[in-house]
Amino acid sequence: MHSFLDSKHMAKALRQALAERGQEISHSDALELVARQYGFANWNMLAARIEAAQLAPLELPPGWHVAGHTNEGNYRLGIDPKAPGTALIESRPDRDQAIDRAAGETAVLMQSILADPYRGSRLRLTAELRSEAAETATLWMRVDPAEGRYLHFDNLLQRPGGPLAGTLGWTERQIVLDVPETAATIHYGFFLRGSGKAWARRFALHPVGVDVATTEPGPRYLSRPTNLDFGGEQPVA
Structure with a gap:
């Protein structure tokens, strides 16, 4: 046929x-x-x-891998052959209609390391991102224990001006998270949600002092019941 x-x-x-x-x-x-x-x-x-x-798969940079949930039939991930030292995630144009936008289909290029050298410290991840006709492209980092739910996580999605959308030139983004003594592994990278293209370069991971604020979104809890009648009452500090 x-x-x-x-x-x-x-x-x-x-x-x-x-x-x-x-x-x-x-x-x-x-x-x-x-x-x-x-x-x-x-x-x-x-x-x-x-x-x-007919596009060939991209070559993965050593030490990096594609997240298991990524549908590699819809995306290409790896080193941009036109720009050495730059990683690329792009949706395949012939598969754009197959990408499940309702489910937030995402392609992730990442690296996983042991937390041992960083336990008890505050860690900053920085990288430069660029996008082309991208629905959402962003940096992310997660700190995990040996078992159970993650300890700390940030992907910039809840931060104004955090993720990239549409077509943007090289833009630096950073994430700062605490690494508790109970941490076992640290995972980080960048992802593209939906269609388009996203590039990343110049990743760096360094401990910082406690004077540098973490970027993780805080808990959304009020100190007491507030505005229960929708009349505009403001919580007391």
């Missing part, structure tokens, strides 16, 4: 079949007819889909 990847051969066969019946058409017209058979407005759109489908 033919697929859209065989479009050029199908166009050639169509042209030959019509010629045998005395109907001459150009090769470009045959390509346009095949494109419409596959539901595309024109050959240029189908040709772009074919090129995207």
Whole structure:
């Protein structure tokens, strides 16, 4: 069975079949007819889909891995072949319609390390991010115990101006988290949610003093019941 990847051969066969019946058409017209058979407005759109489908996987940078929940059929993750020293996550153009936006489908490139050298300290992660037609691109870090729920986590999503969206040039982002004595591992990286492209470079991880505030969103608890009648009463400090 033919697929859209065989479009050029199908166009050639169509042209030959019509010629045998005395109907001459150009090769470009045959390509346009095949494109419409596959539901595309024109050959240029189908040709772009074919090129995207044939993109080779990117090479992963040593020490980094793709998060297990990432659907690598919809994304490419690894070193940008056009920019050494830069990591890239991009949605495959031929799979954009298959990305589950309602579920917040996300592609994650990450690194995991032992927490031993950092226990009892405050840790700052910095990196530069760039985006192109991205729904959401951001930096993230998580501190985990040996078992159970994570100890600390931040992905900038709750911070105004934190994640990148649309097309933006190189922008530095940082996360600061405490690493308790009970920490076992630390995980960090960047992710792309939905479609588009996101680049990252110049990752750095350093202990900082307690004078540097953590970026983790705090608990959203009030000191007492407040504004129960929706009349605009403000909590007392």
